[in-house]
Amino acid sequence: MQLAPLDNSVVFKKLFRDPEILTAFFKDLTGIQLNLKAENIELEKKFDPPIGLIDIAFDIFAEDSERRVVVEIQRVYYAYLLERFTHYHYAAIMELQRNYQRYTPERTVYTIVWLTMKSEEAPFNQGLSASRHYFESTSGVQGGESPHRMYLINPNYIDQTIPPAVGDWLKLAYESIENPTNPTVNLQRPILVKATNLIASDTITAAERAAIMDEHEWQEKLQQNAQKERSEGIEQGIEQGIELGDERGRKAVARSMLAKSMSVELITELTGLDEAEVTALQPG
Numbered sequence: 001m002q003l004a005p006l007d008n009s010v011v012f013k014k015l016f017r018d019p020e021i022l023t024a025f026f027k028d029l030t031g032i033q034l035n036l037k038a039e040n041i042e043l044e045k046k047f048d049p050p051i052g053l054i055d056i057a058f059d060i061f062a063e064d065s066e067r068r069v070v071v072e073i074q075r076v077y078y079a080y081l082l083e084r085f086t087h088y089h090y091a092a093i094m095e096l097q098r099n100y101q102r103y104t105p106e107r108t109v110y111t112i113v114w115l116t117m118k119s120e121e122a123p124f125n126q127g128l129s130a131s132r133h134y135f136e137s138t139s140g141v142q143g144g145e146s147p148h149r150m151y152l153i154n155p156n157y158i159d160q161t162i163p164p165a166v167g168d169w170l171k172l173a174y175e176s177i178e179n180p181t182n183p184t185v186n187l188q189r190p191i192l193v194k195a196t197n198l199i200a201s202d203t204i205t206a207a208e209r210a211a212i213m214d215e216h217e218w219q220e221k222l223q224q225n226a227q228k229e230r231s232e233g234i235e236q237g238i239e240q241g242i243e244l245g246d247e248r249g250r251k252a253v254a255r256s257m258l259a260k261s262m263s264v265e266l267i268t269e270l271t272g273l274d275e276a277e278v279t280a281l282q283p284g
Helices: 009-016 019-030 079-093 164-180 191-197 205-246 247-259 264-270 275-280
Strands: 041-044 058-063 067-073 106-113 129-130 148-155
Touching: 009 019, 009 058, 009 067, 009 191, 009 205, 019 058, 019 067, 019 106, 019 148, 019 164, 019 191, 067 079, 079 106, 079 148, 129 275, 164 191, 247 275
Parallel strands: 067 106, 106 148
Antiparallel strands: 041 058, 058 067, 129 148
16 A cells, blocks of 8 residues: 655645544544534635734634634744744634633634654654643742643654554654555554545545645745745855854854754854854843
């Protein structure tokens, strides 16, 4: 069996728009049982009017009577990723707050972001991370925790800390991308058998195949643009350093690179500063 890659949104949406698949995955992740039917799941969901100043579209948007679930896929790294998906998460909450007399949303919101790129930055270089929003006093007392959750999932970083049931889904994604012709998937679980059959290459229709190719070309352009921005940032920083000429110039270069979320290792290599000097320049 050959798998279509789950870092392509056409394949990704084909899998997770299935109510049985989404329900099983969500229960493995959270321990919560959803009550979903096909009509409860929307693709490219938008709010009308938009929440805030950005007209966003959710890849997969599902609701039952108690919960709202947003599932996103992201394969290209940008420095603003965390801010972007935090905005998505809170927009999904705010849309449920209908008026000033009822601030409490009628559903708990779960935003799940699948990251398929490799990264040197936490939390993007972790297999599974979850947000927790609560208050903590100066004496260490915690309280007022929000029930809403945002999860970041990256199948490139599977380790023993990830619950085995969740690891099955990460392994499916990883194998579909890195080892599609001979995937190793937990076929002892019927739901994983169904999942692999849904994204098997021989089940992809002609229309889906064309959409996959179109997106592949578009994503390649996004990747090239991201790399171009990164290269231009390095070149700009080096030019700035040459103009300033001294240690002050090299530190200015390092600050510019840190602002673009470049790794400390790369910055030390390009500027000649040592690791401690670069680390000391990181914002507070």
